[in-house]
Amino acid sequence: MCIRDRLGCVLSLDNGLGQKPPMGWNSWNKFACEINETLIQQTANRLVETGLAALGYVYVNLDDCWQLSRDINGYIVEDNNTFPSGIKALSDYVHSKGLKFGLYSDAGFLTCQKRPGGLMYERQDAQKYAEWEVDYLKYDNCYAFGIPVKWRYERMRNALNETGRPIFFSMCEWGQEDPANWAREYANSWRTTEDIYDAWVSFLDILDRQVEISHLGGPGGWNDPDMLEVGNGGMTTSEYEAHFALWALLKSPLLIGCDLTTMTEDTKRILMNEEIIELNQDDLGKSGVRLWQRQGEHGLYEVWVGELSGNELGVIMFNRGEETTQITVSYEELKWNGQHANVRDLYARQDLGLIAGELSFDVPSHSVKVLRVSQSHKQKSARSL
Numbered sequence: 001m002c003i004r005d006r007l008g009c010v011l012s013l014d015n016g017l018g019q020k021p022p023m024g025w026n027s028w029n030k031f032a033c034e035i036n037e038t039l040i041q042q043t044a045n046r047l048v049e050t051g052l053a054a055l056g057y058v059y060v061n062l063d064d065c066w067q068l069s070r071d072i073n074g075y076i077v078e079d080n081n082t083f084p085s086g087i088k089a090l091s092d093y094v095h096s097k098g099l100k101f102g103l104y105s106d107a108g109f110l111t112c113q114k115r116p117g118g119l120m121y122e123r124q125d126a127q128k129y130a131e132w133e134v135d136y137l138k139y140d141n142c143y144a145f146g147i148p149v150k151w152r153y154e155r156m157r158n159a160l161n162e163t164g165r166p167i168f169f170s171m172c173e174w175g176q177e178d179p180a181n182w183a184r185e186y187a188n189s190w191r192t193t194e195d196i197y198d199a200w201v202s203f204l205d206i207l208d209r210q211v212e213i214s215h216l217g218g219p220g221g222w223n224d225p226d227m228l229e230v231g232n233g234g235m236t237t238s239e240y241e242a243h244f245a246l247w248a249l250l251k252s253p254l255l256i257g258c259d260l261t262t263m264t265e266d267t268k269r270i271l272m273n274e275e276i277i278e279l280n281q282d283d284l285g286k287s288g289v290r291l292w293q294r295q296g297e298h299g300l301y302e303v304w305v306g307e308l309s310g311n312e313l314g315v316i317m318f319n320r321g322e323e324t325t326q327i328t329v330s331y332e333e334l335k336w337n338g339q340h341a342n343v344r345d346l347y348a349r350q351d352l353g354l355i356a357g358e359l360s361f362d363v364p365s366h367s368v369k370v371l372r373v374s375q376s377h378k379q380k381s382a383r384s385l
Helices: 037-049 087-096 122-131 149-163 200-208 237-249 265-271 274-281
Strands: 003-005 008-010 023-026 059-061 067-070 076-078 100-106 136-140 168-171 189-191 222-224 254-256 289-296 299-308 312-319 325-330 340-345 350-356 358-363 367-374
Touching: 023 037, 023 100, 023 274, 037 059, 037 087, 059 136, 076 122, 087 100, 122 149, 136 149, 149 168, 200 237, 237 254, 237 265, 237 274, 237 299, 237 312, 237 367, 274 367, 299 325, 312 325, 312 358, 350 358, 358 367
Parallel strands: 023 059, 023 254, 059 100, 100 136, 136 168, 168 189, 189 222
Antiparallel strands: 003 008, 067 076, 289 299, 299 312, 312 367, 325 358, 340 350, 340 367
16 A cells, blocks of 8 residues: 555655765764855865765765745745855755755754754655755754654655655654664664764764664665764764774764864874775675673773675774773684684774684774674685674
8 A cells, every 4th residue: 555645655765765875974063053155165175175075975964054934835945144145056066066965854843953844844845955956855853742753754755755856865863763663664864863972972872772773774774873973073083983983884874074174184084994984885785783792801892793795794893991902702703604714904904814713902992993804715605694
């Protein structure tokens, strides 16, 4: 049976997008409501000039506060003080750089910053987004006053489908009703938690909430533990390395949240590590899972593993503790078929050679060891997870 209402008859999200997690930039983590036309143009320029776009960071996404009101026919109106050329012109500018353009709205009567929301205006908004050639829509969850969440997101999903324009639909429901278990019919990605903030404790809290659901993401629909904080200054370099690598292995959307005009060399080194990006964009599309977590003398440590195409593994040893800790995981634990493997350290960009039996490394406090494990030349049979 089809779902039928005034927006038509649609079985499910039908845009063909999200075969791999999206990559790009979003304005909120760094700039919140302090956004304008010039900032977005500069960001688009920097994505290209730095080489970030060539690595896959192609979405330029405005978050809340670009919109101001509705016109007499109910169509959304941009804030002409901050976007004097209009959203269509800005979309054209972004597209002229070979990038994709994204906007934000809300499945409530108001956005979280009390701008006009999309509830009951889904058709007008979707038509306007298509007219503006929008490629990505982040859809938040404020000011809904108890109206059922599935009903609200279904309306926008159907309206977007009706336009005929492929628009990546990012459902920002904050994980309140366990969307990982049902949202694939509604969206290309779904937020699994409330907002991240730029601190070690926030990163850990959100990471822990992925443990039970990480396997539920996949091509066409991804778990979204929120945008990247790398480069915003609230964590150490090693903590940002852990944040980025674990988000990559989880197959999270990789949406940069810092100011691209002031990136440090460490920030660029982390965000532009193409070998870790490859973990995220791997053709197999299987999200990483936590293999185990253990209590050590100086704190918790754990191992995450993700199956990759070509019978390979991504392995992350993560030390949450306050002192350097030796972390060891056997090939048997990894369900690796064989007693030897070629191992590469992805942050060091160094081949570690053929290693037998187990992986064992000293991992500094609040740090990760990110490894890619592949078969030796003599090892032909595939392993299974």
